[in-house]
Amino acid sequence: MRVHRHWTEKKLEEMTERCWRIFREDFNISYKGSKIPRPMRCWAESKLRPELLKAVERAGYKSPSAIQMAAIPLGLQQRDVIGIAETGSGKTAAFVLPMLNYITRLPPLSEENKAADGPYAVVMAPTRELAKQIEDETVKFAHYLGIKVVSIVGGRSIEEQAFKIRQGCEVVIATPGRLIDCLERRYIVLNQCNYVVLDEADRMIDMGFEPQVVGVLDAMPSSNLKPENEDEQLEGEKIYRTTYMFTATMPPAVERLARKYLRNPVVVTIGTAGKATDLITQHVIMMKESDKMYELQKLLGELGEKTAIVFVNTKKSADSLSKALDKAGYRVTTLHGGMSQEQREISLEGFRTNRYTVLAATDVAGRGIDIPDVAYVINFDMCGSIEMYTHRIGRTGRAGKKGVATTLLTLQDKQVFYDLKQMLIQSSSPVPPELARHEASKFKPGTIPDRPGRRNDMVFMPFYRPLVSF
Ligand code: ADP
Ligand code: MG
Numbered sequence: 001m002r003v004h005r006h007w008t009e010k011k012l013e014e015m016t017e018r019c020w021r022i023f024r025e026d027f028n029i030s031y032k033g034s035k036i037p038r039p040m041r042c043w044a045e046s047k048l049r050p051e052l053l054k055a056v057e058r059a060g061y062k063s064p065s066a067i068q069m070a071a072i073p074l075g076l077q078q079r080d081v082i083g084i085a086e087t088g089s090g091k092t093a094a095f096v097l098p099m100l101n102y103i104t105r106l107p108p109l110s111e112e113n114k115a116a117d118g119p120y121a122v123v124m125a126p127t128r129e130l131a132k133q134i135e136d137e138t139v140k141f142a143h144y145l146g147i148k149v150v151s152i153v154g155g156r157s158i159e160e161q162a163f164k165i166r167q168g169c170e171v172v173i174a175t176p177g178r179l180i181d182c183l184e185r186r187y188i189v190l191n192q193c194n195y196v197v198l199d200e201a202d203r204m205i206d207m208g209f210e211p212q213v214v215g216v217l218d219a220m221p222s223s224n225l226k227p228e229n230e231d232e233q234l235e236g237e238k239i240y241r242t243t244y245m246f247t248a249t250m251p252p253a254v255e256r257l258a259r260k261y262l263r264n265p266v267v268v269t270i271g272t273a274g275k276a277t278d279l280i281t282q283h284v285i286m287m288k289e290s291d292k293m294y295e296l297q298k299l300l301g302e303l304g305e306k307t308a309i310v311f312v313n314t315k316k317s318a319d320s321l322s323k324a325l326d327k328a329g330y331r332v333t334t335l336h337g338g339m340s341q342e343q344r345e346i347s348l349e350g351f352r353t354n355r356y357t358v359l360a361a362t363d364v365a366g367r368g369i370d371i372p373d374v375a376y377v378i379n380f381d382m383c384g385s386i387e388m389y390t391h392r393i394g395r396t397g398r399a400g401k402k403g404v405a406t407t408l409l410t411l412q413d414k415q416v417f418y419d420l421k422q423m424l425i426q427s428s429s430p431v432p433p434e435l436a437r438h439e440a441s442k443f444k445p446g447t448i449p450d451r452p453g454r455r456n457d458m459v460f461m462p463f464y465r466p467l468v469s470f
Helices: 017-026 050-059 066-076 091-103 128-142 158-166 176-184 201-206 210-218 252-261 289-301 315-327 341-352 386-393 411-426
Strands: 029-032 081-084 121-124 149-152 171-174 195-198 242-246 266-270 280-286 307-311 332-335 358-361 374-379 403-409
Touching: 017 029, 029 066, 050 091, 050 128, 066 081, 066 091, 066 242, 066 266, 081 091, 091 121, 091 128, 091 171, 091 195, 091 242, 121 128, 121 176, 121 210, 128 149, 128 171, 128 341, 149 158, 149 176, 158 176, 171 176, 176 210, 201 210, 201 252, 210 252, 242 252, 280 411, 289 307, 289 315, 289 374, 289 403, 315 332, 315 358, 332 341, 374 386, 386 403, 386 411, 403 411
Parallel strands: 081 242, 081 266, 121 171, 121 195, 149 171, 195 242, 280 403, 307 358, 307 374, 332 358, 374 403
Antiparallel strands: 029 266
């Protein structure tokens, strides 16, 4: 009897439909859309230019992550993409590499030539930190190709940023507010921008950036949008606008954006997006507010040389917690939205380089910031929603490493009891008895308690938004 060989033992041309199905299952890749190109199995099989492959090798990326396997071939065909994958899964390189590949086809921009028409590509991200992180990841590859990258974020001189753009830069990475500011003051135009990325689109919307995002998209030439009708032939030589959108959830405003600006997009989902990774051990401890500090010090006492992020809900608590921990002898630093850009960067840098082992942070640090090797996330204050909880604990358990997340829960946090309990059950984490038997953990807030059959596990699925909220 003939035994099927696994896809890993096959050459590309030997791959059958069945092999590809198993491949997708192995990497938890699912697609929605039409005419979807095959994922790439390894870097060598990607159609990236040799200089880029060389840069990938220098970065030490031995094999592509699942989102990279699925999304890079899409970007290389200038397809529009909606990507849904967990934090830490390598989404940045998944859009940066095809973007740089596209740019290498175009003449370099300098003051003498077409720099006045603006950059070739724009990436928008919700926070300065995230923009910085994307810039670092882009420069990692771009500098070998002579592609110039400028970030346009608040807290820095706008004139200086405008000056850099006028000198010619191919890629702009920006927060939407500052970018629209630059557009309105005519510091920048986007006449030849045909590669657009909206990173963490849902977060940008949450932060109220919808008008700015729309404003930026409308500032680009619409003549390059692909035809609405997907069957229409694309012209071979013509450059079309390619739009990438990454998001963890699909609230209506994000869907609106997608419908208006994306053409025949392919939706790529890796795993069950939004679900906390299995590598994170979750603990929840029920306690009184007044016992939290004692408990925290006990937890941090066991930390050794490992690093921890301690989340609180307000800037004030971040400052006071930081002060208290500093007094108690911990190497602690702070991160919150009330700090200047400089302060935030110094603080993050100190944490990254292990000068500090504890970071007291508000939700500014909850998403998108790449802080490697955080062994431990502590929710000193529980957050108001399970989505934010997922993002916070996603600061640990990244890149295949194991992590621990501990939450100090009080009776003030009733509004998340139900969702938190479901989350713990689904991830096979222990549910503290006080939480398990608490009335507020038995029904979703706002639902009617006489319909006990109602489950809410859909919360963790993309494209689903609970209809009843509180
Ligand atoms: P996401 O945007 O999905 O949260 P990032 O793009 O920030 O994730 O990547 C997380 C980390 O993984 C970064 O430090 C990045 O340099 C690293 N990384 C990305 N792709 C690879 C790869 N193929 N191999 C090894 N490390 C990678
Ligand atoms: Mg990211």
